[in-house]
Amino acid sequence: MIKTAHQRIPSDVTVDMNPMLDIVFILLIFFIVTASFMRETALPLNRTEQAVTSLVPILTPVFSIDAKNQVYLNNRQIDLDSVSINVARLGAQGEITSISLRAHPNSQHATLVSVLDAIKAQTSAPVSLGETLK
Incomplete structure (x- = not known):
């Protein structure tokens, strides 16, 4: 039998991963910098210059008070x-x-003021005052 000398590997060997991390980060930065980002294309909109008509009807109510305060x-x-x-x-x-x-x-005058107060309690629309001959 031949005896061979076995070399013992020291048990305190460690692997240093810092250079590997440096290389990974350098590659990551390289790919981010050199990547070409594509913008998404949007469809062109043809906007009209005309005013948009509202679906809500415009109202102008007419209140009148006769000589009998009706x-x-x-x-x-x-x-x-x-x-x-x-x-x-x-x-x-x-x-x-x-x-x-x-x-x-x-x-x-009290009837006129009562009607004005009731109108202003419900809306902020302008009120025009006039005279009727009924």
Whole structure:
């Protein structure tokens, strides 16, 4: 039998991974820098220069107060207490752009103020005051 000398490997051998990590990061930076990013193409939009029409109808209610202090909305008699309800109903049906309020010269001032207060409680639309001869 031949005896061969076996060399012993020291058991405290470690593998240093730092150079490997450096190489990986350098390659990663290289590929990120040299990559060509493509922008997604979008379809061209043909926008019209015309104004867009609204689907909400534009309303201009006309309130009138006659000499007997009866309140009318668009020539239909309503109760003084239901003015705010009618304005709210009209506001739900469409956009109120302005409100016309006509009062007879012999009507009471309190009725006019009550109608104005009820209108302003429901909408911020401008109210134009006028005179009616009914």
